[in-house]
Amino acid sequence: MPAPTAEPVGPHLPEGALTLGTVDALRDALGPGTGPLDLSGVARVDMAGAWFLAASGRPLRGARPEVAALIDLAAAAMPAPAAPAARPSWRLPSPRGLVAGLAFFGRVLVLAAALPRHPRRLRLTSTVHHLRETGLTAIPIVTLMSFLIGVVLAFQGAAQLRQFGAQVFVVDLIAISVLRELGVLLTAIIVAGRSGAAFTAAIGSMKMREEVDALRTLGLDPVAVLALPRILALVIALPLLTVAADVAGLLGGAAMSWIELGVSPAMFVARMEAAIGASHYLVGLAKAPAFALIVGLTGCWFGLQVGSDAESLGRMTSRAVVVAIFLVIVADAAFSILFAVLGV
Amino acid sequence: MTAALTVEGLVTGFGDRTIHDGLSLTMHRGEVLGVVGGSGTGKSVLLRAIIGLVPPRAGRIDLLGTRMDEAGEEARRAALRRTGVMFQDGALFSSLTLRQNVEAPMLERFPGLDPRTSRGAAELKLALAGLPPEAADLRPSEISGGMRKRAGLARALALDPEVVFLDEPTAGLDPIGASAFDALILDLKRALGLTVFFVTHDLDSLAAICDRVAVLADRRVVAVGTVPELRATGHPWIERYFGGPRGRAAFGG
Ligand SMILES: Nc1ncnc2c1ncn2[C@@H]1O[C@H](COP(=O)(O)OP(=O)(O)OP(=O)(O)O)[C@@H](O)[C@H]1O
Numbered sequence: 352m353p354a355p356t357a358e359p360v361g362p363h364l365p366e367g368a369l370t371l372g373t374v375d376a377l378r379d380a381l382g383p384g385t386g387p388l389d390l391s392g393v394a395r396v397d398m399a400g401a402w403f404l405a406a407s408g409r410p411l412r413g414a415r416p417e418v419a420a421l422i423d424l425a426a427a428a429m430p431a432p433a434a435p436a437a438r439p440s441w442r443l444p445s446p447r448g449l450v451a452g453l454a455f456f457g458r459v460l461v462l463a464a465a466l467p468r469h470p471r472r473l474r475l476t477s478t479v480h481h482l483r484e485t486g487l488t489a490i491p492i493v494t495l496m497s498f499l500i501g502v503v504l505a506f507q508g509a510a511q512l513r514q515f516g517a518q519v520f521v522v523d524l525i526a527i528s529v530l531r532e533l534g535v536l537l538t539a540i541i542v543a544g545r546s547g548a549a550f551t552a553a554i555g556s557m558k559m560r561e562e563v564d565a566l567r568t569l570g571l572d573p574v575a576v577l578a579l580p581r582i583l584a585l586v587i588a589l590p591l592l593t594v595a596a597d598v599a600g601l602l603g604g605a606a607m608s609w610i611e612l613g614v615s616p617a618m619f620v621a622r623m624e625a626a627i628g629a630s631h632y633l634v635g636l637a638k639a640p641a642f643a644l645i646v647g648l649t650g651c652w653f654g655l656q657v658g659s660d661a662e663s664l665g666r667m668t669s670r671a672v673v674v675a676i677f678l679v680i681v682a683d684a685a686f687s688i689l690f691a692v693l694g695v
Numbered sequence: 696m697t698a699a700l701t702v703e704g705l706v707t708g709f710g711d712r713t714i715h716d717g718l719s720l721t722m723h724r725g726e727v728l729g730v731v732g733g734s735g736t737g738k739s740v741l742l743r744a745i746i747g748l749v750p751p752r753a754g755r756i757d758l759l760g761t762r763m764d765e766a767g768e769e770a771r772r773a774a775l776r777r778t779g780v781m782f783q784d785g786a787l788f789s790s791l792t793l794r795q796n797v798e799a800p801m802l803e804r805f806p807g808l809d810p811r812t813s814r815g816a817a818e819l820k821l822a823l824a825g826l827p828p829e830a831a832d833l834r835p836s837e838i839s840g841g842m843r844k845r846a847g848l849a850r851a852l853a854l855d856p857e858v859v860f861l862d863e864p865t866a867g868l869d870p871i872g873a874s875a876f877d878a879l880i881l882d883l884k885r886a887l888g889l890t891v892f893f894v895t896h897d898l899d900s901l902a903a904i905c906d907r908v909a910v911l912a913d914r915r916v917v918a919v920g921t922v923p924e925l926r927a928t929g930h931p932w933i934e935r936y937f938g939g940p941r942g943r944a945a946f947g948g
């Protein structure tokens with residue numbers, strides 16, 4: 352540290368401007384110390400430069416009037432150093448979230464159960480709008496995916512079954528896997544990515560802009576206004592989409608069976624009639640409303656959990672999709688066990 | 696006096712609605728130019744057109760020597776680095792703390808900046824804008840509406856701009872806060888030679904700090920000048936504006 356007595360004035364600051372971009376270099380050049388600084392060479396400072404000089408705690412000499420004025424302004428405004436507020440950076444997922452989520456589920460069920468008695472509480476316009484958004488507009492992607500899965504199943508099955516000369520069993524393979532499992536599961540997963548995420552984003556951005564609070568102050572229940580029509584629409588749309596997916600999957604399988612194995616469409620239909628009961632189709636379809644409930648509830652629930660920053664919107668949207676798909680697959684496993692026990 | 700901003704024959708619109716039709720305006724360096732007009736006359740749209748967020752349909756916009764309406768991306772960005780903007784609704788980054796909001800433009804401009812420097816400079820700007828030091832670590836959702844205005848100003852000042860555009864900065868502030876804000880703008884103007892484009896409905900602010908006032912009506916700037924000069928034009932809207940009870944209270948007319 353230079354002794355102030357040995358160096359009454361100085362060090363001289365470099366000629367030119369002291370600005371945000373040059374403060375770091377000056378700090379390195381000066382090093383620690385409390386000796387006075389000579390500012391006569393400084394032509395211009397900006398606020399960052401003024402802050403640096405004012406905060407250095409050194410006596411300042413020879414500043415031009417404009418420079419001095421800015422340093423004074425900075426010194427007068429300079430905040431007392433505040434201890435940074437500790438903010439929790441992460442939290443353990445608490446069982447409280449789960450309980451609140453279940454409470455939300457219960458609330459939706461109560462509201463839905465009241466609808467038959469008070470049909471006028473149904474928000475028809477909104478429900479129809481969401482029916483269109485989640486159902487009608489999803490048909491192309493759902494049927495295309497299902498068709499391709501049927502094609503893949505037939506193709507892979509053909510290679511195996513041909514080894515045993517059991518080509519015709521490809522029909523059983525396709526029909527059972529599409530009708531019972533893949534049709535409804537794929538549809539639910541696509542809908543979770545499409546509509547579940549859209550629910551979270553839409554409700555979440557309303558939450559961010561205090562629209563949800565505005566609803567509350569108007570005496571409206573956000574769950575009834577925002578969540579119920581969406582969930583109801585999904586519960587209606589998903590079974591219908593599943594039917595479309597089933598048809599598309601069988602078509603894809605039949606087409607590929609014909610090309611690869613020479614199983615004509617007539618043979619395909621005959622084999623289906625002979626070997627596959629309606630139970631497979633009904634079992635698949637029965638799962639659809641349950642999956643719809645899962646996707647709709649998680650989408651709306653996570654939307655209502657969005658805070659007031661943009662980041663939480665993104666976080667909740669991705670969480671809604673992951674949780675929905677996870678729960679759909681868990682539910683599918685549970686259904687498998689249930690149907691095995693029931694023997695259907 | 697040289698011009699910081701010249702707008703000539705500006706035409707803007709959305710769809711088949713024309714918002715500005717042949718608007719012309721000049722702002723000198725180092726002046727505080729008030730911009731007034733009824734709600735929906737296009738003050739915010741004018742501001743957005745000047746900084747290049749709304750593409751003009753016709754006309755010329757010259758900001759700090761750059762033709763904003765026809766310059767390339769690079770040149771426009773260079774001009775915008777020398778300006779600061781405070782939007783009507785604050786437009787703070789909701790996932791950053793106030794300090795990080797102010798630091799963001801600094802770190803964007805000088806990526807290798809020492810954290811001590813950006814931190815100190817950001818805290819100084821927040822303090823200048825009248826925010827208490829504890830507020831620096833809060834997020835926009837955790838502060839009051841008036842504090843968000845101040846934080847918006849602090850961010851607009853982050854890079855020591857030559858020109859700042861303020862869209863109704865004192866709306867929603869308490870009268871003491873609004874006067875302090877006006878005093879701050881005056882201080883900054885004196886110390887930094889700041890040029891200020893000041894959209895406001897606040898007659899007290901107009902009286903206190905504006906060197907000249909531009910009046911938007913009928914899709915154009917109908918008059919520019921000091922308040923007495925404006926009143927001399929006899930334009931009916933200007934008469935009602937300054938001659939009403941609030942106007943008389945502010946200007947003693
Ligand atoms: N993105 C947009 N699309 C369509 N019209 C718009 C858009 N932004 C603004 N407008 C229209 O332009 C007109 C001017 O809006 P502007 O926000 O500039 O008003 P203003 O003068 O700032 O009013 P205020 O004093 O209330 O802030 C309004 O009629 C508005 O409806």
Ligand SMILES: [Mg+2]
Nearest residue numbers: 738739783862
């Ligand atoms: Mg506006």
